[in-house]
Amino acid sequence: MHPDLIVFDCDGVLVDSEVLSIGGVVSVLNEAGVPATYPMIARYFGMKQADIMLKVSEETGHDIPLELSARIWPAIRDRFEAELKPMPGLADFLRRHPDVPRCVASSSGPDRIRNSLRLTGLAPFFGEHIFSSSQVARGKPEPDLFLFAAATMGVEPSRCVVVEDSRFGVMGAVAAGMRAIGFTGGSHIEPHHAQALAEAGALYVERDWDAVEARMFGG
Incomplete structure (x- = not known):
């Protein structure tokens, strides 16, 4: 593959955050009387929060006001401060x-991305090269975020490789004309997930960074 630019998702790829995040979302919604469940939220992870809340509202029939959504990040942040870890082997891969x-x-959001990278010691690897769905009109699975990142970095989409753990992210990468590797090394991954990533368009699906490296730079 030998990319000119590697585009990394953050949650579930760089940091093992999805179980913590989903737990935070479910806790806040349940406390407010919204009958959200872990599997319900997990179905939509990879989308931006506003889109997830819309899906949950449609499924549960409960309105989710902005002030309730605003309580989600503080709840997740507390869990991150206590438990967030980088994906094993990632730092060595980057080095x-x-x-x-x-x-x-x-x-x-940008603050959450930077906080995750800071807590896990990964911030120096990326500097200011951080892009959020808040910077584009449409989030994943649309291609907007990936195209914006590639244009800002000055690389043609066809020369980019995206590493994603969600089918929405893989779909967005493929729609942007990029090659995608599905990553299944996070603690949130269930047995069916690799197949879902492949069906979404991932060229390869791997569960550790040595295997990702072999796909990306081998041969």
Whole structure:
């Protein structure tokens, strides 16, 4: 593959955050009387929060006001401060390829992305090359975020490789004309997930960074 730019999702790819995040969302919604469940929220992870809340509202029949949505990030942040970890093997992977341009393209907000990278010691690997769905009109699974990141970094989409753990992210990468590797190394991954990523268009699906490296730079 030998990309000119590696585009990393953050949650579930760089940091093992999805179980913590989903738990925070469910806790806040349940406390407000919204009957959300872990499987319900997990179905939509990879989308930006506003889109997830819309889906939950449609499923449960409960309105989710902005002030309730605003309580979600503080709840997740507390869990991150206590428990967030980087994906095993990721830092070594990044150190082995210092000359390959890289960036983050995440459905999370900029403050949350930076906080996750700071807590896990990954911030120096990315600097200011951080892109959020809040910067574009449409989030994943639309291609807007990936196209914005590639244009800002000055790389043609066809020369980018995206590493994603969600089918929405893979779909967005493919729609942008990029090659996608599905990543299944997070603690939130269930047995069917690899197949879902492949069906969404991932060229390969791998569960550790040595395997991702072999796909990306081998041969």
